[in-house]
Each structure stands twice: as structure tokens, then as C-alpha cells.
Amino acid sequence: MVLRMAPFPSGGLHIGSARMIFVNDYYRTRYRGKLLLVFDDTIGSEEKRIDLALFDVILRDLEIAGATPDAVYYKSDRIPLFYPWARRVIDRGGAYVCRCPAELLRENRAKGQACGERAQTPGQTVDEWEKMLAGGYAQGEAVLRLRTDLHDPDPAFRDRVLFRISDLDHPRVGHRYRVWPLLEFSWAVDDIELGITHVIRGKDLVMEDRMQEHLWGLLGLHGPPFLHWGLLRLREAKISKSKSYLEVKSGQYDGWADPRTWSIASLDRRGISPEAMRKFTLSFGLSLADIEVPAETLYAENRAIIDATTPRRAFVEDPVRVDVDEYPPGLEHVPLANHPEQEHLGRREVAAGPGFWLPRADLARSAGAEVRLKDLMNIRLPPDIPAGAAGVRATFTTRENRKLPRLQWVGVEGAVPVDLLGLEGEHRSGIGEGALAQAGPRDIYQFERVGFVRVEADWRPGTGPVRVVFGHP
């Protein structure tokens, strides 16, 4: 079994590409086949530009996803290979060189009308084709078109363009070629040349199946069967690839791993395991319906994978200093379990009061009430807590574990500043318990009552606030 993925290098791989990645990889693994990555970097268009930096971004995304290809090809290296194939199609009368403007071509297609050029003999087409290749036509002046039935019931199928002329500068091969194949033709050739046995691709390309089969029929060949999947979207990820591209390029976004892109890399950065992405994606099968799934479903998948192995830590957002009067002796430090159920994850010694940091939002809600500092003690808060209060004095009540509102807390001693990057790209500052000072890059923690977070890959102890990215609740 030989499969292929064919992304266009105009953006990082996003969650919508997940089906391409995981479905293909699933079959490769299951049938011990090969999975090729073929960059579909024919020249594109003015609107759809190739970005050199994106080849590596995509490669890296596939690595993250655990779907490293067995081989990598660049369509732009293979252009000369397509010319002899074009010649074979022409010789069989399957194509003609058309000099109609795009506008006229479109109108004729809609009406099922032939233009004057269509009557060309293969001999005349060869001459015109040679002229195209030799530079005898300017960009947009001539194309090689497939000859189908002009009255084909599907207007989309009538006399499609196979090759066109482009003077755009290609980031890999520059101006080495002027006559470029379109996706359909290049794949009619490469699915044969590369020995692809099964084509699994998006349903936006179903019409291309017919074109490839038409070409194969013309040449007496048999190509691989086609399978398709429908569009997959996360409800929260409204952003398009091209919009992301602009934001990343302009620096509005923090690269392709910015949480707002919902790219594979961004999910990884947030601590969502590739395994969760895989299970999530494969759970949809190969359905042809376009689906929109809440990110919560992906989060649930991830929780099931990471919850049991993820240590708990205290984080207090927008902290207010609270000093507790009548603080009981001997509670300056307490041992806490790293995980409520997984004892093998051990314990850590946590600095407690009498000075604490508590979340401003919780304090505002609980003024005058007795609250429980989780795992520690109960305190009574003063009746009045001004909105901008810098410090608050509270009073110890009991240690008895009663049903009280529970707050997480951070003891003042050894507390470390934390910068939490949120899903909208916002930075939430807070303070974390001392144990976080020894966090390692890419470590995953659960901030109790906040959610799962992952330490930034480039963070090192002693370099300022602990930088983490919010994953999910």
C-alpha cells in the first residue's frame, strides 16, 4: 500500500488537515505500507502563494503528529517529467492549445460551446504546444486544455485546463519553468509514477477523480481508487488558513503555533497530545459529511490520556496578598500529593502561611464569608474587600474539613510569577507555587481549578516568570 499526502505550502497544518494526516497514517500503519509527502507546490496563483518557510513548518507538523513520511517529494522538482505525458495526451487527440481569454473560456464552458481552437488536429496541437514551451506565448495567452464532451452534464468537467503559463517566481525553482501543470494533470501522472495504490483525500477534490480517470482511460492506464473525507472543523476555530497566514506574517500572531491558529503545532504547544488528536480524528471515520465538532470533544480525549499522569500545582490569577491572623503554628510548610489518585506521582513540600496569595475574583465573591484554603485550613475573610485592595487581613478559624467554598492558594514564601498564555493570545499574569520554579520545558501540569497547561518549550528555570500555555479545562 502506497499512500500520499499533498499539502500546498501556504500555511501550517491546522486541525482541518488532521484527517489527511491521521487517516493516511492509519492505513500506512495498519497495512505496513508507505506514506509519501508530496508538496503540491506547482506555481499556484497570485492569490495562492507558496512560502518557502512553510515546507519546514509542515514537515515539523507531521513530526509532531507522529506521521513522519517515508519519503518527501516536491512537485516543483518534477515539472519536466510532466511534459512527455502531455505529449502523449496530445498525440491521442485528448487535448488542444486554446488561446481564448479566461473570461471567454468560462462563458463557453457554461454554454457548452466550442471555441475555434478546439478543431485542432493533434499535429497542430503539437506545434502550438511546442510554441508554448519555447516561450512563444506570454502568461495568460495560451493554455493546454483537456478535450472532454462539451455537453457533459457536469459543467465543471468540460474541457478543463491542463497546463498554463506563469511568470511568477517560484521560491524553490525560480523562473526555471514557465509552463506549469495544474493539480489534476500532475496527479494523473504522479499517482502512476510514484506507484500510489490508494488515494485518500478531501471531498473538495472529487471532480478531480473524474479528470484523472479520464486521462488514464485515454492512455490505457489504470490508476488507484479514490477515497474521500468531508470537511472537519472545530467550532471554536473559525479562522481560515489564509487569515492565519496574514496574522502570522504580520507578527500579529506568535508564529504558526499561536493558539489562535488552532494549528497542529498550537495544539501541541497547549499540551494536547498527538494521540488525542489522532483518536479524535479517527473517531469520525471517512464520512463525507462536513462536520463541526466542539473542541470540548478533543479536550475530553486529551484528558483521558493525560489526567492520570499530570501533576497538580497551585496557580493564583490576579493575586491579592492575604495575611492570616492567629495562624496556627507548625503549618508554615505542608506536604501535598502531586495527584489526588496517583500516589506514585509523589508529594512535594509546599510553603504555606501566614502570608498567602489568593485569587482576587474569589475574594470578591466571598467577602465576609468563611472559606477553605484547599488542603490546608479555614479562614474568615473581612466583610469589606475593596475592588483594588492591595492587602487583606483574614482570621484563622479551624482546620476541620467542612463544606466551604474552596480556594487554591499560594504561600508567599518561594512563590514564583507565572505568565499564562490564553486561547485568545492574551497574557494572564499570576503567581504559582514554588515547585514551579523547577519546571522543565514542555512539562504539563494541571493548575487546580484552572485547567491543564504546558510549559513553553523555550522556557528555562531562572529566566523570569514561568511561561505556560493554557490547554483546556
Place this chain on the structure above:
RNA sequence: GCUCCCGUAGUCUAGUCCGGUCAAGGAUAUCGGGCCUUCGACCCGACAACGUGGGUUCGAAUCCCGCCGGGAGCACCA
């Protein structure tokens, strides 16, 4: 407008090819309860679906036809 594809609970999905074992299973969400010192986990329970109309049949989610709804294509993009 033309062509193709898709319609099972809020969402996603199993079942449809080969009609009965489907008074439709699972996941997620929601609601209620329990439990662990998290708003997380776990346990128990509840809610909730075959788009619609006809036909075939002893029997239809499943086969046929119409309609309705949704998506994609009709680029010298991929």
C-alpha cells in the same frame, strides 16, 4: 442554473452495501445524585435521534421514488 455528495439525540458516530437479533448502541455535552479537600477525575442515574411524504414487504434507519434541508464543484488555485 447545472453536476456530484450528504441528512441517526445539542454535537460526533455505530448500524444502511447483505431488511427481522435496533421498542436504535457508543462518545461528548447537559441535568440530577454520590465520592475524593479542584471548576479536574471517578461512580450511579436521567434527558435525547432514524429530515419528510409515498411505495415495496409479513416486516424498513436499512430497498425504490418524490420533496425538503445542508455542503462541494462549475479558477489559466490547491
